[in-house]
Amino acid sequence: MYTAIKGIYENGVLTMTETPPKIKKSEVVILFMNDSNTPKGVKLGSLEGKYSIPEDFNEPLDDLKEYM
Numbered sequence: 001m002y003t004a005i006k007g008i009y010e011n012g013v014l015t016m017t018e019t020p021p022k023i024k025k026s027e028v029v030i031l032f033m034n035d036s037n038t039p040k041g042v043k044l045g046s047l048e049g050k051y052s053i054p055e056d057f058n059e060p061l062d063d064l065k066e067y068m
Helices: 062-067
Strands: 007-010 013-016
Antiparallel strands (some): 007 013
C-alpha cells in the first residue's frame, strides 16, 4: 500500500506538512514537483449542483438480470 505525505523541501531541509502513519520501518520515495506545474487542488463544494445521482442508482441493472 502506498501513502502520500505532503511536505516542503527548502534549502536542503524536508519539512512534512502532514503527519505520516505510524509505521516502524518503510521504504520512502520522494517526488520533487516543480512549483509552476503543481495543481492547486479542487475547492470543496465547487461541483455542487453540476451533477445529480438518479434515485435508482443502487438498483440492479437490467443488463445483469439473467445473472442474478
